[in-house]
Amino acid sequence: FYGYQWHYRLIGLPEAWNTTTGSSSVIVAVIDTGVALGHPDLAGQMVAGYDFVSSVTTSMDGNGIDPDPDDPGDSPGYGISSSFHGTHVAGTVAARTNNTTGVAGVAWNARIMPLRVLGRAGEGTDYDIAQAVRYAAGLSNDSGTLPAQRADVINMSLGGPGSSSVLANAVVAARQAGAIIVTAAGNESTSADNSFPGAITGVVNVSAVDQARSLAPYSNFGSTVAVCAPGGDLNADRDGDGLSDGVLSTIKKDDGRYNYAFYDGTSMACPHVAGVVALMKTVNPAMTPADFDQLLAGTHAETSVRIVDDLGISGRDTYFGYGLINAPNAIRAASEITGSTASDEPVLRVVPQDISLGSILTSASVTVSNVGGGTLSVTSVTANKTWISVSPTSGGEGTYGITVDRTGLADGVYSGSVTFVSNDGDATITVRMTVGSVTTTGGDVGTVYVLLVDPSTLEAYAQDETDASRNYQFSFDDVYADEYRLYAGSDLNDDGYIDDEGEAFGGYPVVSQTEILDIAADLDGLSFSVNYRINIQKPTLLGAINVPADAPAPRLKRLR
Known part of the structure; x- marks a missing residue:
């Protein structure tokens, strides 16, 4: 984690x-x-x-x-x-x-x-x-x-x-x-x-x-x-x-x-x-x-x-x-202060490493510093998306401006990156923004798949398909008494997964801290929200241990 x-x-x-x-x-x-x-x-x-x-x-x-x-x-x-x-x-x-x-x-x-x-x-x-x-x-x-x-x-x-x-x-x-x-x-x-x-x-x-x-x-x-x-x-x-x-x-x-x-x-x-x-x-x-x-x-x-x-x-x-x-x-x-001679090799540091501009802000700044010795030289600063611009595009320690341009972009959530290349190596930061109004509260986000899943593997056990015509109500019948987690999301690209970038996605009670539901009898009144995410929201499974650090993040796949 x-x-x-x-x-x-x-x-x-x-x-x-x-x-x-x-x-x-x-x-x-x-x-x-x-x-x-x-x-x-x-x-x-x-x-x-x-x-x-x-x-x-x-x-x-x-x-x-x-x-x-x-x-x-x-x-x-x-x-x-x-x-x-x-x-x-x-x-x-x-x-x-x-x-x-x-x-x-x-x-x-x-x-x-x-x-x-x-x-x-x-x-x-x-x-x-x-x-x-x-x-x-x-x-x-x-x-x-x-x-x-x-x-x-x-x-x-x-x-x-x-x-x-x-x-x-x-x-x-x-x-x-x-x-x-x-x-x-x-x-x-x-x-x-x-x-x-x-x-x-x-x-x-x-x-x-x-x-x-x-x-x-x-x-x-x-x-x-x-x-x-x-x-x-x-x-x-x-x-x-x-x-x-x-x-x-x-x-x-x-x-x-x-x-x-x-x-x-x-x-x-x-x-x-x-x-x-x-x-x-x-x-x-x-x-x-x-x-x-x-x-x-x-x-x-x-x-x-x-x-x-x-x-x-x-x-x-x-x-x-x-x-x-x-x-x-x-x-x-x-x-x-021990009197030892420190290394004269520069060490590149860029802060912050994540920039989220939402739907209104158009610019932010990052600070480049040398936390090593010698002199830090930034030879290039490049963005991987045309809607991101950076100034200056080279230099040394100091402040660099990040600007986004939403002109001509469709409503949605966007993610890109900026890479700083220096005589110490590279550092990449993430830039995120929103175009239009993409977070809906109590509105229509299309079809949503509600999944009751295994708390460890996230394999779906039961599914309900709901939408605004049902006021996003959901239910499951004939569920075995066991422990589950509850997630919901759209599948706009029809790839079978409800947690892709740009999907409406949520978990009970909140996606960052889903609870394990111990279902032993009828249970009602479970309510939670789904929102369009600026990037892919992977479930964290904070209750699990012995998860390899390099293992792929678990995905939420709906039943077909």
């Missing part, structure tokens, strides 16, 4: 991984709800941790603190599912990668120290969190034990109003011990200066941006924000791929199944930064918290490389801090 992790491309991780993917000697402590230790995409990625939830009432595992940081779930009941929040965070930091299954992690060769501090409904105390911080830093704590090796980085994707001296003192002590502490700024769209531990002096507080590198609508902001990273936005689809723009990572289900899901929040932005710090510690194990602070500010005496892309007003601001973390530059800067 790496192809759906747009958030990694936004901070330059593909370029960064050419230098390092982390090291097993670098440890990131994830202080959270615990981690689902049996998740196949986290196997072999962890060192010993601890459960510091001291309240038996909220612990969810029937006892107080213990050496088992496995996440038992945090559901408060009332039909509310567990979040497995810490598992999602851990997957972003260091999920196994290049293992033919699941997702990628930022620093996949680093190791995770799972520390559980949040129980039922995400409840926790400053005291328990402080004990976990002390444990992670190799300091005395209530467990009476110390880790074999302290954590290099501490991730705290948690927070709330009010501070305590016990937590503040633990943070100060951990920083003095050498740990770089990364925190989430909070999701209340208000001042981060009143959310702790993010507002404690000495931490690296992270706000969230969306796919367009704008402040996410939920993200807190304020003078305590030091840096930003992708947190996603589940209510947006800026790249027009039919999937919500969330951050994709590992989770678990309350029924015990291991899974993957899109989440959004500063909790998701935080581990992106923690993972990048782990990559930096790989090339510079001696890097201190003070070194990192100076690199963020651009004041380190040993390098001129900036480790952020400055967003908003020039310099530090209350929304983005110093800017969006830039993974390849961060690694380069960390290496340079």
Whole structure:
């Protein structure tokens, strides 16, 4: 599912991984709800941790603190599912990668120290969190034990109003011990200066941006924000791929199944930064918290490389801090302050890599930068469609304009690409647009085939054919009791598939997160929408594991 992790491309991780993917000697402590230790995409990625939830009432595992940081779930009941929040965070930091299954992690060769501090409904105390911080830093704590090796980085994707001296003192002590502490700024769209531990002096507080590198609508902001990273936005689809723009990572289900899901929040932005710090510690194990602070500010005496892309007003601001973390530059800067000579080979980076102009916008800009050494030369920039033009068509680092011309084009959805050729190689971005009004709500999209399919193979078991004359109502008779997924789409080109580019297509309840329907009796009231897609929307099967990364995406074929 790496192809759906747009958030990694936004901070330059593909370029960064050419230098390092982390090291097993670098440890990131994830202080959270615990981690689902049996998740196949986290196997072999962890060192010993601890459960510091001291309240038996909220612990969810029937006892107080213990050496088992496995996440038992945090559901408060009332039909509310567990979040497995810490598992999602851990997957972003260091999920196994290049293992033919699941997702990628930022620093996949680093190791995770799972520390559980949040129980039922995400409840926790400053005291328990402080004990976990002390444990992670190799300091005395209530467990009476110390880790074999302290954590290099501490991730705290948690927070709330009010501070305590016990937590503040633990943070100060951990920083003095050498740990770089990364925190989430909070999701209340208000001042981060009143959310702790993010507002404690000495931490690296992270706000969230969306796919367009704008402040996410939920993200807190304020003078305590030091840096930003992708947190996603589940209510947006800026790249027009039919999937919500969330951050994709590992989770678990309350029924015990291991899974993957899109989440959004500063909790998701935080581990992106923690993972990048782990990559930096790989090339510079001696890097201190003070070194990192100076690199963020651009004041380190040993390098001129900036480790952020400055967003908003020039310099530090209350929304983005110093800017969006830039993974390849961060690694380069960390290496340079050791006194080593960095490579003088240029590395091409183009941001963003997906442009969706909808039906109104006619232009956008992309930024070309060199995240390596030497001088970057762009020898040509070409589009593969006549309706796309680019200016300039050669040059170096800087801004390039992308313009589309809808003149003479029939109503529909269009997709093309622009390729940048440089002395480092090529980079291709996608450009999408709409001509006319092609998204219909409550209208007539022609004949739609509604498929009840096998949840794993997507093979159709039952089909109903419906249209506007039936108000798009559908039904299935004599269905065997079993598990299914529900999809619907048109087949305008009559090729038998309902998920081609330009088809009206949808899934229940939403196509980016289809649910498995356990049909044991009559079921009614299932309602969902189909919309014309700007590009081919492939079902993601996020509930499946062991899907080869290079396997063709599953297709939805109607019955004839």
